[in-house]
Amino acid sequence: MEMDIHRQFQQYFGKEYQLAAAPGRVNLIGEHTDYNQGFVLPAAIDKNIWLAMAPNNENHLSVRALEYREEYTFSLDDMHPVKGWPTYLLGMIYMTMPEHRLPEGMDVVVTGNVPVGAGMSSSAALCSAFGLALNEYFHLGLSRLELALAGQKTEHQFANLQCGIMDQFASLHGKSGHLIKLDCRNLEYEYIPFDFPDIRIILVNSMVSHSLASSEYNLRRQQCDAGVAVLSKYDSNIHSLRDVRPELLEAHQSELDGTVYKRCRFIIGENQRLLTGCDFLKQQDIDAFGQLMYVSHDGLSMDYEVSCPESDFLVSTIKEMKGVKGARQMGGGFGGCTITLVEKDSADTFISGIQSSYERNYGRIPDCYSTIISEGAHIVQPMAEQ
Ligand code: GLA
DSSP states (O other), X not given: OHHHHHHHHHHHHSSOOEEEEEEEEEESSOOSOGGGTOEEOEEEEEEEEEEEEEEOSXXXXXEEETTSSOEEEEETTOOOOOSSTHHHHHHHHHHHSGGGSOSSOEEEEEEEOSOTTSSSOHHHHHHHHHHHHHHHHTTOOOOHHHHHHXXXXXXXXXXXXXXXXXXXXXXXXXXXXXXXXXXXXXXXXXXXXXOOTTEEEEEEEOOOOOTTHHHHHHHHHHHHHHHHHHHGGGOTTOSSGGGXXXXXXXXXXXXXXXXXXXXXXXXXXXXHHHHHHHHHHHTTOHHHHHHHHHHHHHHHHHTSOOOOHHHHHXXXXXXXXXXXXXXXXXXXXXXXXXXXXXXXXXXXXXXXXXXXXHHHHHSSOOOEEEEOBOOOOEEEOOOOOO
């Protein structure tokens, strides 16, 4: 695969270039918990953004995606948010480079197979790949954690999404065959083996692009903060929903706005499910883990209200299918992908079955991706002379 990518970039650049790759991610359980200082359980997958860059001897930054015809050019002194995907590149320059600028003009070209708008974090992969390439080329000496934080700030300040740290962290810290149990309060993490050779992780794309996602996402964050503002009056140790016990929430339900209460209930429960789920994984109990995924989905749909009819249809249909252990909508929400754990021997019939059920209902065949848990972002070495 990377050989083909090299060939494409070589055709484009015709000279040496710096190449980096960064993956998208799945998240097994623990949704919207990251910005509530809770736990998440993501993993990097075998879908990547590849980014190549080389100096262009001009005084500008030029960016293009191999898949698109357009090319965008930016003055080096002009790193501010723009519409569309180049904003992530401008943001990463702003967040990582001394004086927020490139010292010389560069050509940047990207390609990849992380579906956009599918809840697999293509934007975090783009930031991570560029961050790694800048770090290497300009000898910035930034750690992977610093690059992940730069990616998160880029989302906040250049894309107006007040996201947590999960996606960037997973893209940069992924480890083949392992989930990352990340504590978003102190950013300590533990790799948990996903050691289930008979299970496949299959994503079914609802084909609904989450256009509402950023405004509703930011609103969810505010609603969680509103809950903390009330509940922290009763315990000075409460700094986030991570710190709230279910009993305390129930005791003060009447003081919370009904919507805020539901949001808090979901987050507090989801964090608990993640901890229980990790124990199940360590005990090799994939059936019990799968059941928690359904509970997570119900909460996402009814309490956190970030699902959509298509995702609800997928999960309820998938639940009845042969060989399925668990399923739920994954990522920020309002569409994107549903993640399903399926027995290996049922994987093919699962994919054809869910594609035809969905098509019967919605008139479109959903894309399905069988994913492999893979290494995180890396510098790709130049191709040997041929
Ligand atoms: C998006 C955000 C993450 C996280 C998820 C929901 O992917 O970028 O930080 O909040 O949504 O779990």
